[in-house]
Amino acid sequence: MKSKAKVVVVGGGVVGVSALYHLAKKGWSDVVLIERKELTSGSTWHAAGLLPLFNMSYSVGQLHKYAVDLYKKLEEETGQNVGFSVVSNIRLASTKDRMDEYHQYAGVAQTIGVDVKFLTPDQVKEIWPLCRTEDLLGAIQHPEDGYIQPADLTQAMATGARNLGAEIYRNTAVVGMKQTKDGWIVETDKGAIECEHVISCSGNFARQTGKMVGLDIPVIPVEHQYIVTEPHPDIVKRKKDGLPEMGVLRDSDSRWYMREEAGGLILGPYEDGAPACYVDGPSKDSEYELFQEDLDRLAPHIEGAIHRVPAFGEVGVKKVYNGAICYTPDGNPIVGPAWGLKNFWINEGHSFGITAAGGAGWQLAEWIIDGEPTIDMLGVEPRRFGDYATKSYLKEKNEEAYNHVFKVHYPDEEREAARELRTSPCYDRMKALGAVFGQKFGWERPNFFAIDGMEQKDDWSFRRSKWFKAIEQECKNVKENVGLLDMTAFAKCRIKGPGAEEFLDYLVANKLPKKIGRIGLCHALNTKGGVHSEFTIMKEADGSYYLVSAGANQRLDHDWIQKWMPTDGSVQFENLTNSMGVLVVSGPKARELMKRVSRDDFSNENFKWLSAKNIDVGNAPVNAMRVNFVGELGWELHHPIEYQNHIFDRLMEAGKDLGLKPYGIRAMNSLRLEKSYKLVGTELSIEYSPYESGLDRFVHPNKGNFIGLDALNKWREKGFSNQLVTLEVHNIEDADVLGNNPIYDNEKVIGRATGGDFGFRLGKSIALGMVKPEIATPGQKLKIDILGKMYDCTILEESPYDPENNLLRA
Template identity: 40%
Template sequence: MAQLPSHARVVIIGGGVVGCSSLYHIAKMGWSDCVLLEKNELTSGSTWHAAGNCPSFSGSWSIMKMQRYSTALYTRLADEVDYPMNYHNTGSIRLAHSKDRMEEFQHVVGMARHQGIDFDMMTTEEMRAAHPFLETHDILGGVWDPTDGDIDPAQLTQAFAKGARDLGAKIIRFAPVTDVRRLASGEWEVITAQGSIRCEKVVNAAGYRAAEVGRFFGRDVPSVAMAHQYLVTESVPELAALNGKVPLLRDPDISYYLRQERDGLILGPYEWQATPHWVNENDPMPEDFSFQLYPDDLERLEFYIEDACRRVPILGKAGIQKVINGPIPYTPDGNPLVGPMPGVPNAFEACVFSFGITQGGGAGKVLAEWVVEGETEWDMWSIDPRRFTGYVTKEYTRAKAVELYQREYAIGYPNEERPAGRPAKTSPLYETLRAKGAVFGARAGWERACWFPRAGKDEAENQLSFHRTNWFDAVGEECKAVQEAVGILDLPGFARFEVSGDGAAAWLEDLITGALPKPGRIGLVYFATKSGRILTEMTVTRFAEDHFWLMTASGAEWHDRDWLLAHLPADSGIKIDNVTAAWGTLVLTGPKSRAVLTQVCENDLSSENFPWLSHQPIVIGMARGRAIRVSYAGELGWEIHLPNEYMVGVYQALWTAGEAEGIRDFGIYALNAMRLEKCYRSWKEDLSTDFSPLAGALDRFVKLDKAAFVGRDALLQEKQKGPSERFVPLIVDAGTADAPYLATIWKDGERVGLVTSGGYGHRIGKSIALSYVRRDLAVEGTALEVDIFGERFSAVVGSEPLYDPSNSRLKS
């Protein structure tokens, strides 16, 4: 057994497939002085009992990339590390019982083919030809994934381990970690049963024990172990007689997978009776659960077994050889945690994988890039641990994990506002708006009004569809009210940092790509990665030379906090206060907003004294706050920022003053429709590390003549050769469905771009797709096509903004 060294550059805690893949990929990047610590033997957690399925299919662009990387790696890994293992590349069929499912498949096929994976839609005849034992009489069609298959999880893990050892990395088994300690040098001391080891960086890859390890760092890892049960049959004569294996089969509308295992079958349902374990003091996690399972509970699976026997009748002829019922960890959104540990310097997570085998290879690559380079090749916000903030408690995680398990294969509808774990965070106006009938959605835990049903016209819930649905007309009326009169919106949850102290302005200038606004003004600023890609966008409100508010998306709170703190100079007098929880925001906007606001405050609201993109203190009744002359809706308007205790009183005062002006509540669906018309970018949709500020047509926010800022050198190089793609708005001649996120854009039969935001602009009466297209096509008037659920619709490049191009309404 290897001896524990006294020091390593990186220590990884956990020896499952993800931990070993991470070790291998870090070593491949040249950091061979790395050590992996495992509590027991390798694979002793969830890895050993995993079914080993390897789909590339995903509704997430980034996770599809990660899984695509894994399957490609698995086909060559045996040769790459000289270890005997096989990836059985059988391909897979997914069944569709409904038109909605077929539309979902069409979109995923478009995404996959854009990434170079030859997904195809299938007819029932094609399914039967590929899988001779499949019954398809009640099926509309399906989708074919040619890269899918299965692999032995233990062999895969050992292959990664051998490859890592061959590159100089070390693996220490039977070395359970009992604590970690941050040293004055900034290094970590990792304490184990075999002694202690110091390291520069540490990775929590502890699988379903990740929360236990996270507590050593003071980190509450959002993870709940769900019992996933599958059965393995005895040999089936019809399969034994085949020369080869049948494709892996998934029936997402019923919720199970069925694949060949040697001459038998594996059936794995995701049943409605989702069962979490180890969630309270009456059911504690055992000190050691290595290579153990939960008791069988086949009654939970009866419905799914019966359906699968009708779908593939040879299943019904086979006896059950064994049942596997083991722990699979879930986060609140079902995606793993890979990246920087929130609030903890030089610590990372690569844990809580519900689909660790198919994601393991790609996760190792992504984690290694975070550790070695400080950023990743692909934007991986979908798995970044900082996407969850303080509202994510153990109870919240349990509720969401159960909901996700029950809906593991559910159709990924847009604007589905799932109920579990809600409400988590509420504005003081939540009850007021709920009494008015608002339909809410959760954004970073905050309940926000999505839309307001019209009395006697609308059902007060979202109907699910890929097409325009029941809230469409109501949202249109909200947009019209904002355009013609005045609307009011409660917008809680802006992440808000107060930055002050000598040198604060100079420090920020070195971080942002552009310029800071002058005192009394506000401005958009962009932060770039060292490779010149878009890290984040903030609104800067400048009070004095070295005193600012930095406001950003609610979901970016921990992401942007950690970035700012990581770049704060040592022994600096600069102070950063996270004041997110203390403040709320009311948006008052529309041509009559000045008339309303004038009635309740003493400020001179004229454009001469309160111009666009400026701010002033404001007193409304008993409340003191800050009014900012800006509107994400693109109309005359103000954001009124207030301590939360004043929100109800100010809302009521504005409502009373606005009744004669036709004031109307509006929600975030209307706000989104209006920001599309103004071509305002949305973080982690239109703005991500997949794109640079130059590709994003944000040139006016990039000052390459500045002495220095993060990413400047990379942007200078890109400026010289020009970005390969460019952000443009498209006007789409769509039908009843607007372009979905990451729809493919075509020109003369060639893929030339992707949609990053799509929707309907009610003020201009047109369907909009904010997009990135090949640079030579980013010219107003260029004719293109957009793939919307398998059908191509004509589109034309517009000029931003599409609505009020002179900004005269904003400045009025």
């Protein structure tokens, strides 16, 4: 066994072998994989081998597309048959909401180049004659989809990796890992290997692997069962007659998949009550392990399968598989760098591991060798979860993620398991005022406030739902009076020390605020010049800065800061997220409200836009920052969290006759779109340069060096492929842009929407989108797809609401 390597991959399932293969394919031949037993002896061996391209995530969709394309070429490259049956995949729809989901997904697919066909019930019957179709609305089909033999696929990639110089050590257990100055020492029961990088691909053992390096990896497997039947005469006859295989059938509303297998059928339901397993990890001897089947749990889905495919009820059961499949709280895998560790990479939590393995290995190789991924990986980022994701939380959320696999994935869905976990002090007060909460990074945040006659509960849809009127009232009140928004979930930190200014100046593309009390909007680019993070930076004192960023990106942003910080002690990082609360007051009467609750001077002359002052609200100390994300006069009130209820009560009491009312995140989204304000993960992405995202005034290439500057300059010389525009969508009826909607010019896709909503101050349906630069001119007429229907749209000038910012500066 080698004693040194560039990379050690831990785990020999399809995910680990793909990572090894892609590293070798990209030119790093000095890489090794360590597997405790035999290749594929974990979850890979009992996987059904399906390759579903369907995924509502832009990130995951691209990983799946790459993998399916790759698997078709592997036999030619390696000489090994991977057993890829390109039989297509059909997803049935029995409800209008399901068809809306398919139309929204088809938009995502169109923007990443995945072929999706819509089928009528009669067309389904032609392809799947054993399927009952009279109660269907329709279906979608992926012609390039199908299934593969997982063991054959893994062995083919192993052969490909070995042919390129990689080595695989089977029956070798990792017993420990130690970080060194230059990398890692991976200790095994057959010796130690020094390496620069470690990739954890250990599947069911993910939590044990993480424990070796002090990580609580948010993965726990869930039991998944599938049934293999005896042959059916009709299927046997079809094969004998030379008819094509009927393809993979998914009855989403009955929550199961089905495909042919050796003349019979495989049925795989995603049922309620499937338990998490290996909560404390498998035993060290675990290999090719299955659990006792529980057919009672599957009974409703078996009945649904017999209804849809009567032939399924006409054959006996040959075998029931019940094995572990890894899950994360949102069902998407975690692929990328670990937090707090250098050169430790996570490739875990793959509930659709056969499909995602190829894409995950591809992007990890890009990330490790070139320093950055080539596609936006936010949807699978390991740092999208925080330390709130305890073992108990994971058990609840992962079981929920499993039973939601086939449920409709609404854009405004808020799942119920493990809720009311992180709450700001004013949570109960807001609830009493009608708040309907959502969750972000474990925090409860008001999505909206129920109005008179409305039940205090959410209503999910791809279209305008019951909360549309509530959002309208909130937006109009912010425009006419004053609104109160809880943004305690913001990520907050302090960067201080003699080297703080120099470090932050290198971290971000904008100039830092020079005067104490001044505020700047600053963007941290990655090394390839894309936008990684957005920070509001306030200079508190010489050598001390207060940074605020998106709550959902707390671990991502704070880990990014700490990984770039100098190691000489000249800069200190202090996480303030849990100790500081934030309440936002915004609207034309915000100044009058602040005058009533504070002794300080809030006049425009004394308290300018983009400045901050330490004030009192009632008797509580507050750092008031004159900024907001909705484009009205207003202040963010940052305060030690223990004073929040005192501040909240003083504001609500003083604002009674000013029309002060609370508002939520959904109203904020509507308001920010009217100002063309951008969000990280939608309009701001590593796939786009800051210039493409319209951040020109926040980038100062002549200020001195900063992360990504060289790459950004080269990108600019080469030319840009995209330009962010604001669109008005015309003749809308009951559905606005949700994001990832394809944008057309002369029936050709020339871009995609990044987000959208109805703008109540403008009275227009607004979308932001990336289009080709040559057509990004105000007045340009285009078309956009919303839930399968084409709408006219027009490019507007940026910030169509108050373009001169007169209200912000009032």
